[in-house]
Amino acid sequence: MDAHSKAKQLVQQRDELDEKIKELMLVLETNNSTMDSPLVDAEGFPLNTIDVYAVRHARHDLICLRNDHAELTEKIAIEMEKDHAEKPTYSDEKPVHRTSNEPFVKISSVVELSPADIGGFRKDDLIIQYGSLHHGNYDDMKQVAEITKNSENKIIRVTVIRDLRPVRLEIIPKKWSGPGLLGCNIIPVKGENV
Incomplete structure (x- = not known):
């Protein structure tokens, strides 16, 4: 598989991760929680206004997915660099306006x-x-x-x-x-x- 196809495949995998991350963030939002908001009250009892189990799992999965996301982003950058190196670039991008068809x-x-x-x-x-x-x-x-x-x-x-x-x-x-x-x-x- 060439670098371009590989990069495309990795971007697709990262897009799928992004969707999962969005779903997990929604779990936190619906529980009025963030990645580090408290799950217990001042006396150490679980808060009864949130689903502690769901929030804990969402936080754990988010940490894992964000690490995977960072790793994929790095791999994509490497493949895109390879793809760019594989494709020769044009030496003069500006269109040339010849004044004649006379050979020199x-x-x-x-x-x-x-x-x-x-x-x-x-x-x-x-x-x-x-x-x-x-x-x-x-x-x-x-x-x-x-x-x-x-x-x-x-x-x-x-x-x-x-x-x-x-x-x-x-x-x-x-x-x-x-x-x-x-x-x-x-x-x-x-x-x-x-």
């Missing part, structure tokens, strides 16, 4: 089973958008390297031109068995030196 860099080679290959890069893909980068704001290859480095283990949205048509990809730069974070060679379209 291209893929000259892709290593098999590299993050670039798994993400869908193909040799000769022409990149028209790489994260927040596009023809209108691209200056040099350092920007591509910077976005890649800053997006380790996060999704970069990329749009390439392949067979004269735009193709949207999601690339996740990460450490792998080969060099770099992508495993591909990206070169400028306008023959500048990298």
Whole structure:
């Protein structure tokens, strides 16, 4: 079971506990009692205005359920953290408004089973958008390297031109068995030196 499903299951269990806690609190309320109000009078006799037996049991069960509740809350937090770690995050959440579909860099080679290959890069893909980068704001290859480095283990949205048509990809730069974070060679379209 993945962390998300596990967290969901634990939240459901905690919701059921909450219902039981509400019922037990009602027992205390109907007896004009709290968790620590006295159950005996000044002379040590049980108060005849409350159901001492029911209040005692409700208090005991409440203590147990509250401990279980705290434990479940802790487990939920752990599973949610795991779930968040399992899901790659997007490196640039803001929508990018490209001013043109003109490519600025291209893929000259892709290593098999590299993050670039798994993400869908193909040799000769022409990149028209790489994260927040596009023809209108691209200056040099350092920007591509910077976005890649800053997006380790996060999704970069990329749009390439392949067979004269735009193709949207999601690339996740990460450490792998080969060099770099992508495993591909990206070169400028306008023959500048990298």
